[in-house]
Amino acid sequence: MVQRQSEQRMLSAEPRPSARRLAVWGDPIAHSLSPAMHAAAYAVLGLDWDYGREQVAEHEFDKTLARLDGTWRGLSVTMPLKERAWAASVRRSRTAELTRAVNTLLFTEAGPVGINTDVAGLAAALREAGFGGVDAVRVLGGGRTAASAIVSLGELGAHHVTVHARRPEAVADFVALGEATGVSVTIAPLHADAFDDAADLVLSTLPGGTALADEVVAAAASTPLFDVAYNPWPSVLGEQWREAGGAITSGAGMLAQQALRQIRFFVSGDDTHPLPDEATVLAAMRQAAAGSAH
Known part of the structure; x- marks a missing residue:
């Protein structure tokens, strides 16, 4: 088990320092609770970041990605775009490579770095x-x-x-x-x-x-x-x-836990590195999701 855990450590990446725009992409996407959860987390962390949502069809992913400028920090990606995000990544975590799926993109100077926080x-x-x-x-x-x-x-x-x-x-x-x-x-x-x-x-x-x-x-x-x-x-x-x-x-538990790891990655470039006062962040995310689901 020690060897397996060491193999699973995620690659680290350096986020764009001043970029503050993020979003979740998918098709459909109107049902997503990610905007509410991420907004709650960034409020607790004192980060003035903008997290939105956009419906992006699978065949439009590459050209939509190419239009993003340097103000963008990263993306959460849901179905049916995880394989497209995998292909767009210049580097990937081991679990992303194993599953051939990326649900989180962090934009770096070298290009998008992809991980799979679903695992x-x-x-x-x-x-x-x-x-x-x-x-x-x-x-x-x-x-x-x-x-x-x-x-x-x-x-x-x-x-x-x-x-x-x-x-x-x-x-x-x-x-x-x-x-x-x-x-x-x-x-x-x-x-x-x-x-x-x-x-x-x-x-x-x-x-x-x-x-x-x-x-x-x-x-x-x-x-x-x-x-x-x-x-x-x-x-x-x-x-x-x-x-x-x-x-x-x-x-709902998986939604919160995978989103928490996305936020870690957006903040520090390492999805294994805990956030400051992470228990409070997670509680705020869950409360926001519960409120938005009704």
Whole structure:
């Protein structure tokens, strides 16, 4: 574990000293709670930074990025732009390289430096929710967040992950990703008969509006669900799970923890370096998110 932790240390970068503009990009983006959370954090830290949001389509990412001037400090990036941000990065953290996903860009004199805070953010949220000791986990979905989940679960010491995807052939590379992070990964379809063995947790990386077939939920709902969706809550899948008698946990904890690491990176260039009075910052972020979600 010591070796794994040392391998996971993030690269450091030097932020533009006077740049104060930031934003979250995605498509869609209107639902994002990031502006409220970041604004609350910067208020606690006494930073006069401007954090907005912009809907950017995947095919428009590169030209929109090229238009940003020297007043920009960085970006938070959500779906479907994480692979575009990965490609745009001149340097990347190890977890960004493993997952081929970047959700945070810091602008430096050398160009954008990319990291993936979803990995550490999810691991922290799972610990907070009491799932830090899971061994066998089912991951629903085949996108870049599912890749982040595999790496997070490896960091937590899980040994077995079954990835359930609508197109299993499209996520065959997750087996090699598991090997790189010490996790045995099996690929399976999203069919009820694929849920035929025990697991400690089901972790959904599906969009919040996704519904699964009733027979799939019935086959899986005896296992607790951690859903990365958070707004609105419960998600469609979360409501299905609850109606089937299962326990559900929202992704609000992951949202806060990954955003905290983004703020560390924007402030110091090191997402592992704690902020001043970080507990107060995190509490303010969570309060802002809760207020904006209603």
